[in-house]
Amino acid sequence: MGGFADAVRERVRDARAALSAALQDEDAYEVAVAQDELDDALRVALRHGIDADTGPGAGEG
Template sequence: MAGFEEAALERVRMARSRLQAAQAADDAFEEAQAAEELEDALRVANDHGVAAGDEGSR
């Protein structure tokens, strides 16, 4: 399970980073895609009991 947990957390980290970059670049399209990816990554992590931090920290 540790491998899955690490992968889920990395997916969340990458999605958060992508969202922050899109916001900094003022790229609305990329921001929308990144927000959807983050929501999905957080949902998957939550569904499998992986603590991924504050879900509202987008």
């Protein structure tokens, strides 16, 4: 499951970065979209027992 887990972690990292950028830009629509993406990515991680805060690149950004 290594490749899948890495892809899920990358999706979470990307969603967190997008949310951070949207918050910085004070763009309410983009905040909502990015938050939905992050919530969905975290649900996938949880459903598959993946710790989204570990693995290659964790904590970067």
